[in-house]
Amino acid sequence: MTETDLRTHAVDVHEQFSDRLNITVDEVYDRLDTLVNEYKVPTTEARRSVINTYLDEAGMEREELSGGGGNEQKAIVDIDREEEWIDLTAKVVELWEPRSDAVAQVGLLGDETGTVKFTKWSKSDLPELEEGGVYELNNVVTDEYQGRYSVKLNRTTTIEALDEDIEVGDDAVEIEGALVDIQSGSGLIKRCPVEDCTRVLQNGRCSEHGEVDGEFDLRIKGVIDDGESVHEVIFNREATEELTGITLEKAQEMAMDALDTSVVADQMHEKILGRYYSITGPTLGRYVLANEFEEQGGPADAEAILIKARSM
Numbered sequence: 306m307t308e309t310d311l312r313t314h315a316v317d318v319h320e321q322f323s324d325r326l327n328i329t330v331d332e333v334y335d336r337l338d339t340l341v342n343e344y345k346v347p348t349t350e351a352r353r354s355v356i357n358t359y360l361d362e363a364g365m366e367r368e369e370l371s372g373g374g375g376n377e378q379k380a381i382v383d384i385d386r387e388e389e390w391i392d393l394t395a396k397v398v399e400l401w402e403p404r405s406d407a408v409a410q411v412g413l414l415g416d417e418t419g420t421v422k423f424t425k426w427s428k429s430d431l432p433e434l435e436e437g438g439v440y441e442l443n444n445v446v447t448d449e450y451q452g453r454y455s456v457k458l459n460r461t462t463t464i465e466a467l468d469e470d471i472e473v474g475d476d477a478v479e480i481e482g483a484l485v486d487i488q489s490g491s492g493l494i495k496r497c498p499v500e501d502c503t504r505v506l507q508n509g510r511c512s513e514h515g516e517v518d519g520e521f522d523l524r525i526k527g528v529i530d531d532g533e534s535v536h537e538v539i540f541n542r543e544a545t546e547e548l549t550g551i552t553l554e555k556a557q558e559m560a561m562d563a564l565d566t567s568v569v570a571d572q573m574h575e576k577i578l579g580r581y582y583s584i585t586g587p588t589l590g591r592y593v594l595a596n597e598f599e600e601q602g603g604p605a606d607a608e609a610i611l612i613k614a615r616s617m
Contacts, residue, residue, distance in 0.1 A: 312335055316350055322359045342379040347390070347512055368373075376444060380607035382418035382476065384456070393442045393456065395421075396471040400436050405500035410434055414456070419587065425458040432464055441465040441494030453592075478593060480538075481583040481601065491526050492570030493556045495519025523553050525573065526592075529584065538584055540595045548598065549573045 315334035322328060333355065340351035379391045398420055400412040410425040410433065423445075425431055434440060443463045445456045458464075490505060497504045497511035498520045504511050506519045525540040525548065546552050551559075551573065560566040586596035 311341060311348075313489050316349070318352065318359070319356055321356070326359060326362060328359070337419045345515055347515060350513055353388075380418040381414070381416050381421045382474075384421060384447055384454045387447050387454070389447045390444060391447060391456075393445060394439070394467070394471075395442065396439045396473055397434050397436050397579070398473055400434070406432070407500060412436070415473030416471055417474045419474050422453075422455040423453065423458060425462075426460075429458060429460045429462065431458055431460075431462060437465045439469050439471050447579055453594075476587045477585055477596070478534050478588055479583065479585045480529055480531055480593060481581070482529045482536070483579060483581050484577055485535070486528035487535075487570065487574055487578060488526040490529065491524060492573055493553075493560055493566045494522050495526060496522050521553060521557055523551070523556055523569075525549075525577075527577075529582065529593075537592050538586075538595050539592045540598075544595050544598065545573075549576050551576075 310360045312330070312334055315330050315337055318337075319328060319330045319333045336358070337348075337351050340346040340354060340414065341348055346354070376390050379392070379393060380385060381395065384391070386494065393414065393416070395414040395416045398413040398415040400410060403409065403411050407427055408424055409427040409429065409431070410423075412434075413420050414423045415421075422433045425434065441464070442456075443465075444461045445458055448455050448457055455543040495506045495509075496502075496508060496519055497514055497517055499511070499514050499517065502511065502513060504513055506517070509516055509519070511517050523542040523545040525538075525545050527538045529536045529538050540548055542553060549572075551569065556569045559568050559572070582598050583596045583601055584593060584598045586594040588594075
């Protein structure tokens with residue numbers, strides 16, 4: 306993070322609080338600089354921390370900061386960036402068992418356009434959501450990792466139960482074509498172990514939580530060419546194991562024997578590249594999540610197809 310970029314963040318935060326607090330841009334910058342450069346806190350987390358500090362100092366709620374009910378009412382399919390404060394009207398499609406005491410509820414919200422994961426923090430002290438219930442949710446904040454968006458319910462969120470039903474839309478797509486490329490970040494990877502994060506580590510660092518001891522996982526980020534266009538597809542651990550026949554335990558053994566994790570992705574290339582698949586799953590940003598897949602035929606000339614795809 307350059308000094309110019311950090312000062313841009315400082316100016317932005319200052320503009321949000323300058324009418325309520327006697328602070329200067331330099332003071333905001335110093336706070337951010339200490340967190341980012343001295344304590345090595347990721348920039349997004351540092352910005353959130355500073356904003357929360359000023360919210361407390363000003364005695365403000367998040368809805369006041371956003372202009373008092375000035376959030377955009379969004380359909381789930383239109384959620385397309387992180388750290389955006391929005392309003393949703395959605396149905397609780399499914400509730401899951403929280404994996405941390407910090408999480409009060411976690412599950413899936415849906416509207417006519419699709420579904421999105423939600424998390425409600427324990428410290429938010431919000432009313433319980435019931436599976437099958439429809440709610441107006443004001444002041445939720447969006448989050449994203451690997452193109453997949455979610456929403457967080459926090460202490461400033463308001464919840465109103467509605468006496469209506471919503472027919473939740475199916476946002477799944479079907480594609481069929483040759484697997485012509487396996488992107489970097491595939492194979493044996495490590496994820497952040499912090500509850501409800503799971504971001505993939507880069508050089509041992511999480512973009513949100515800094516240096517952490519990661520947990521091993523498997524995934525494939527592939528490119529499918531259907532003859533007219535290309536689609537980026539993500540296979541999670543379960544799908545990757547089924548697709549390649551390489552389990553997580555086997556992948557770890559391979560990496561330990563070779564003292565190199567790249568051998569896992571190399572072997573996956575040999576097993577699946579150039580083969581034809583039909584894939585069904587929801588779109589997550591620019592990706593299709595492979596919930597279901599089936600091999601359709603023998604290997605194709607992946608290199609020739611990819612050259613053709615890149616020229617389109």
